[in-house]
Amino acid sequence: MKVAHLAGFALSSAVLGVVISYSAATETLPENASPIYGVTIPEGYRDWKFIAPAQEAPPLDELRAVLANDIAIDAYKKGSLPFPDGSILVKLAYKRKQSTEFSPATVPGAATTVQVMVKDSKKYPDSHGWGFGRFVNGKPVDVAQHETCLACHVNNVKDHDYVFTRYAP
Amino acid sequence: MKVAHLAGFALSSAVLGVVISYSAATETLPENASPIYGVTIPEGYRDWKFIAPAQEAPPLDELRAVLANDIAIDAYKKGSLPFPDGSILVKLAYKRKQSTEFSPATVPGAATTVQVMVKDSKKYPDSHGWGFGRFVNGKPVDVAQHETCLACHVNNVKDHDYVFTRYAP
Numbered sequence: 396m397k398v399a400h401l402a403g404f405a406l407s408s409a410v411l412g413v414v415i416s417y418s419a420a421t422e423t424l425p426e427n428a429s430p431i432y433g434v435t436i437p438e439g440y441r442d443w444k445f446i447a448p449a450q451e452a453p454p455l456d457e458l459r460a461v462l463a464n465d466i467a468i469d470a471y472k473k474g475s476l477p478f479p480d481g482s483i484l485v486k487l488a489y490k491r492k493q494s495t496e497f498s499p500a501t502v503p504g505a506a507t508t509v510q511v512m513v514k515d516s517k518k519y520p521d522s523h524g525w526g527f528g529r530f531v532n533g534k535p536v537d538v539a540q541h542e543t544c545l546a547c548h549v550n551n552v553k554d555h556d557y558v559f560t561r562y563a564p
Numbered sequence: 565m566k567v568a569h570l571a572g573f574a575l576s577s578a579v580l581g582v583v584i585s586y587s588a589a590t591e592t593l594p595e596n597a598s599p600i601y602g603v604t605i606p607e608g609y610r611d612w613k614f615i616a617p618a619q620e621a622p623p624l625d626e627l628r629a630v631l632a633n634d635i636a637i638d639a640y641k642k643g644s645l646p647f648p649d650g651s652i653l654v655k656l657a658y659k660r661k662q663s664t665e666f667s668p669a670t671v672p673g674a675a676t677t678v679q680v681m682v683k684d685s686k687k688y689p690d691s692h693g694w695g696f697g698r699f700v701n702g703k704p705v706d707v708a709q710h711e712t713c714l715a716c717h718v719n720n721v722k723d724h725d726y727v728f729t730r731y732a733p
Contacts, residue, residue: 441614442613442637443614444611444613444614445610445612445613445614445629445631447629447671447672448617448627448628448629448658448672449627449663449669449670449671449672450619450627450660450669450670451668451669452668452669452670455668458617458618458619459617460614460616460617460629460732462614468611487732489617489732491619494618494728496720496721496728497716497720497728499620499621499624500618500619500620500621500728501618501619501621502616502618502729502730503616503617503618503730503732506732506733547666551665551666552665559663559665559666559669560671561671561672563629563656563658563672563675564675
């Protein structure tokens with residue numbers, strides 16, 4: 396009985412160990428957080444201030460707009476780089492759709508992605524202080540897609556603190 | 565001398581009359597207000613919340629975005645029509661420009677027009693409660709251009725309280 400009891404105890408510990416590890420992993424990157432960076436969609440972002448619109452050519456063929464929180468807005472208005480810690484930018488993207496009411500216009504169709512950049516120089520020392528998140532229907536896309544973010548920003552806009560979008564007047 | 569004096573008085577009155585009329589006209593519609601409607605660019609509009617982006621085809625070839633004040637935003641979020649008095653919508657427009665940093669993207673070039681709609685059912689009973697203003701470099705465009713606003717909105721979007729832009733998710 397004593398051996399069986401000990402074996403049972405060992406088994407319980409092993410199971411418990413697995414559970415603890417699993418909990419730790421999900422705490423670090425919850426389901427709604429981007430892989431690699433752990434970025435989530437910030438609450439209330441849809442009411443943030445407007446930076447600029449953009450269009451993405453086919454095949455994506457999207458209309459886009461970037462909003463930002465007040466920390467980032469202040470940096471934009473001052474024209475000061477780098478963006479301070481706490482800056483968050485959110486890009487909204489929509490399929491570009493012919494307006495049925497005004498023939499020269501194309502307007503937002505279905506929402507496609509929400510893309511987030513968070514500045515936190517302590518949390519993201521290996522990506523120039525930026526964490527990235529790309530979301531479809533509120534859920535982060537896979538690791539492979541997130542692996543593409545940093546290289547593109549580094550290759551193209553390192554002189555603008557790795558941010559593409561400029562403030563539209 | 566007496567006749568000459570009277571004639572001089574009459575002339576002065578006529579001149580004064582013109583001056584008074586001119587003053588009255590400029591008081592009703594100051595230089596920065598749109599003809600017909602007297603709409604001005606609302607202070608602080610650039611920090612208002614974002615409704616939606618749009619693209620205008622060539623020859624204008626513009627990227628656009630509509631912002632709105634909180635009264636209009638609330639109406640949009642509730643989906644309630646007509647928009648209440650006090651609602652203001654502002655459309656920002658920019659020449660569409662090829663991004664030099666990311667080849668699939670076009671981005672804002674020079675700002676072109678700022679276009680404003682103000683809901684005031686008492687002030688604008690003859691235009692379904694809406695006043696219109698179109699501005700280039702902060703100055704209102706001419707009467708002829710403002711005469712085109714109402715007909716286009718009435719012909720195309722009377723079922724959406726004469727407003728084209730829908731709230732993008």
